[in-house]
Amino acid sequence: MAPSTRQREQAESLKAEGNSLFSKGKYGAAADLYTEGITLDPSYAVLYVNRALCYKKSNRWEQVAKDAQTALGLSRDLMKAHYLLGVAQREIGQLSEGISHLSKALEQAREKGDSIKDEIWRELARAKYQQWQQDSQARTATVFREPVITPSGCSYERSALLEHLAKVGKFDPISRQPMSEADITLNVGLRNATQQYLDEHPWAWGEVV
Numbered sequence: 001m002a003p004s005t006r007q008r009e010q011a012e013s014l015k016a017e018g019n020s021l022f023s024k025g026k027y028g029a030a031a032d033l034y035t036e037g038i039t040l041d042p043s044y045a046v047l048y049v050n051r052a053l054c055y056k057k058s059n060r061w062e063q064v065a066k067d068a069q070t071a072l073g074l075s076r077d078l079m080k081a082h083y084l085l086g087v088a089q090r091e092i093g094q095l096s097e098g099i100s101h102l103s104k105a106l107e108q109a110r111e112k113g114d115s116i117k118d119e120i121w122r123e124l125a126r127a128k129y130q131q132w133q134q135d136s137q138a139r140t141a142t143v144f145r146e147p148v149i150t151p152s153g154c155s156y157e158r159s160a161l162l163e164h165l166a167k168v169g170k171f172d173p174i175s176r177q178p179m180s181e182a183d184i185t186l187n188v189g190l191r192n193a194t195q196q197y198l199d200e201h202p203w204a205w206g207e208v209v
Contacts, residue, residue, distance in 0.1 A: 003041040011041040018050060027054040045074035045081070052084045064088040079108040083120050090127040095134065099127045147187040147194065152177045155187050 003011070018033035031054035037047045052067035068085035071078050082105035089098030102124040109117035146158040152175035156164075162181060164173050171178050 003043065007040045008044070011037040011044050011047065014040070015044075015047060015050065022050070022054065027057040030054050043074060045071040045078060048074070049078060049080050049084065052081070052088075056084060056087065059091070061088045061091040065092070077108070079105050079112070079114065080116075082108070083116070083123070086120075086127065087123050090123065090130065095127055095131040099124065099131060102127055145194075147190040148184045149187040149190075150175070150177075150179055151183050152179075155190055158184070 014033045014037035018030040018037070021027075021030040021033065031051050034047045034051040034054065037044060038051070041047070048067040048071040052064045052071070055061075055063040055067065064084055065088035068081045068088060071081040072085065075081075082101045086098045086100070086102030086105060089095070089101065102120060106117060106120045106124055108114075109120055147155050148158045148161060149155050150161070150172045152172050154172055154174045156173070161173070161184065165179075165181055170180050
């Protein structure tokens with residue numbers, strides 16, 4: 001049921017009070033007022049965005065994501081809701097989803113000329129870098145089960161290099177320098193780095209089985 005005019009006015013008043021408390025750094029008290037406003041008018045999307053901003057201050061990322069998603073369910077074009085959801089998803093490891101929402105927020109901020117675009121851009125850069133790191137580490141875990149190095153300094157998975165030498169030719173696949181199986185040595189540094197990563201990120205064992 002749609003809220004009455006009086007309920008919306010009361011929700012507006014609570015939002016204004018909450019904004020005042022937020023500006024003074026009283027984030028918990030501000031969140032309480034936004035919650036009261038939501039109780040009066042659950043369709044008021046901005047209240048969810050504002051409460052999510054309060055939760056962001058205390059790193060309550062699950063709550064940030066929940067409120068931002070609710071706000072977007074009410075209004076798909078809320079720039080700050082996309083931004084907050086993207087940040088929260090980055091923090092909880094949902095990088096692809098976070099990048100998507102941050103990209104939408106950045107596009108909207110640029111269209112509006114909003115000064116928040118610089119902050120959104122930085123968050124998007126962090127998310128993309130984290131995604132690159134994750135993808136890079138997963139590739140390392142997948143490829144280098146027994147890493148070896150050639151005289152030219154290139155590293156390969158041992159089985160893949162041996163197959164190349166047997167079927168393609170006696171030369172380094174990248175440098176093209178002549179070589180044989182006798183020239184291969186174990187890349188201890190890369191093997192240790194891979195093992196350390198797997199020890200610190202047990203989920204990555206799924207990439208090597």
